[in-house]
Amino acid sequence: MSRSTRWLATAAAVALLCSVGATIGGQTAGAAVRARTSQQVTLTVWDQFTGPETTAVDKLYHNFTAAHPTITIRREAVQTDQMRQTVKTALASGTGPDIIFYDAGPGYAGVLANAGLLRPLDAYAATYNWNARVIPSAREGVMINGKVYGLPLQVDLIGVYYNKTLIDKAKLTVPRTVDQLISFCGQAKAKGYIPMAFSDKPGWQAFHEFSMLSNNIVGPEAMRQLLLHNKGNWNTPQMTKAIQLFFVDMQKAGCFPPHVNALGYDDANSLFYTGKALLNPTGSWLSTNIDQNVKNYQIGMMPFPAVSGGKGSFWDTGVGSAYYISSKSQHPKEAAQFLDYLISQQAVKVWVEQTGSFPPVKFDTRAAHVSPLFRSILNVLQSGINGKTQFGYNIDVLAPAPFNTAMQNGFQAILAGSESAQQETSQLQTAWQQGKKG
DSSP states (O other), X not given: OOSSOTTOOOOOOOEEOOTTGGGTTOOOXXXXXHHHTSOOEEEEEEEOOOSTTHHHHHHHHHHHHHHOTTXXXXXXXXXXXXXXXXXXXXXXXXXXXXXXXXXXXXXXXXXXXXXXXXXXXXXXXXXXXXXXXXXXXXXXXXXXXXXXXXXEOOEEEEEEEEEHHHHHHTTOOOOOBHHHHHHHHHHHHHTTOEEEOOOOBSSTHHHHHXXXXXXXXXXXXXXXXXXXXXXXXXXXXXXXXXXXIIIIIHHHTTOSOSOGGGOBHHHHHHHHHXXXXXXXXXXXGGHHHHHHHOOSSOEEEEOOOBOTTSSOOOOEEEEOEEEEEBTTOSOHHHHHHHHHHHTSHHHHHHIIIIIOXXXXXXXXXXXXXXXXXXXXXXXXXXXXXXXXXXXXXXXXXXXXXXXXXXXXXXXXXXXXXXXXXHHHHHHHHXXXXXXXXX
C-alpha cells in the first residue's frame, strides 16, 4: 500500500480472501506429477493489495509458482486496518502467514521484529545481492536494530506537484526557494488561485511538509543521523525554523486553502485536479490519480523549495511497505526466493506498469509504458540508485509512534493558532525520547 500510510484514510476492516489459493500455480497434469516427486511447499502470503492492482499481484504470484512448480502460494489480501489489528496475534500463534506485506518503520514492522516475530534477512540479502540492487535509503527503511528485516517494494518520493500550464498562463514562475514561494502565494492569490492544495485532516499530511522543510534546512545526513542513530535533537532553532516557515509563515502568506485542519486529503487533491490550486505538496503515490483526473494541464513535480541558510532542495523518500518473513515460517529459504523474484526485472515491469508502484531497485525506465509524469518520478528514483541524487528522509516512517502522535497533534494546534513552533519542537523531543525508551 502506498504510504499515504502513513495514516491514510481507513478502509473497511474486511479481509478479502483471494481466489488464488492452492491453484495459483496453474500446473499442467504432467507438471503436477513431477512436482509430487519433490517436496511440495506452500507459502501463505498476506498482502494489502485489495484494489484494482490485485489482478496484477495475482499474475506476479502465478508467474513465480509457474517457474517453481514445487512451491504453491496461498494468498490472502487483507485490508490495511485488519492487517494491523490481527497480524501480531497471527504471527505469534505459529499458524499465521509465512510472508507479510506490511507497513515499514518502528511503529509497525519494528513492533513485530522487537517481539521476535520477524526473521532477520541479512543472509538472504547477501545471497541475492539486495544491497547492490536496492536504493540505500530504502534498505535503511527496513533495518531494525542494525539488521535487515524486510525487502522494500514501495518507496515514496515526496515533493511538490505544480500545474505548469496554469502557472505559465498566469505569467507566474515556479518557485525554487521558500522566499520565492511566499511571494508566489501572494501573486497566485491575487489572480484568483489557491496557491497550494495543502490540507491537514486527519493530520498525517503535515508529516510530509515538516519532513521536506527540515531536510532542506539541516540536510539529509544530519536527518539520517537523527532518525537512524539517535544523534541530534529535535528541539533546535533549525527545527523550530522548519515548523515556523511552513505552518505559520506560509499560512499567514495565504498559501493554503481556508480551514486546513477541516480539509480532507481527497478534497485538497480535487482543488489541484480542477485547476483551482496551482501547487500540491504530497507524494508519488498520487501520480496515478493525477494522470487519471488531470487531462488538460501539464503537471510536473519538484523537490520542496530551498530555505535561505539551509542545505539545499532535496527530494524526500521513505519506504511505504515491504515484504517480511515470519520467524515461525518452516520455509524461509523458499520465502526468500519468492521475495527475490518480486524485485526481478520481469516483476518490476509489472509492478510499475500495472500497479503504479515505485520499486526501489534498478530498472530501465525507457522500457516502461507509463505517463510522462510517472516516468519523471521513476527517473528521479533511479538517479538515487545510481548515486546521482541525494535523498532526504520521510520522517514518520522512521519515527516511533509517540513522535508521530506529537507531530499530528502539534502541527494541527499550530495551524489553529493555539501553539507555537518552539513549543512543538520541545514536545517532539520529549515524544522522541519516550518512543526510543519504549
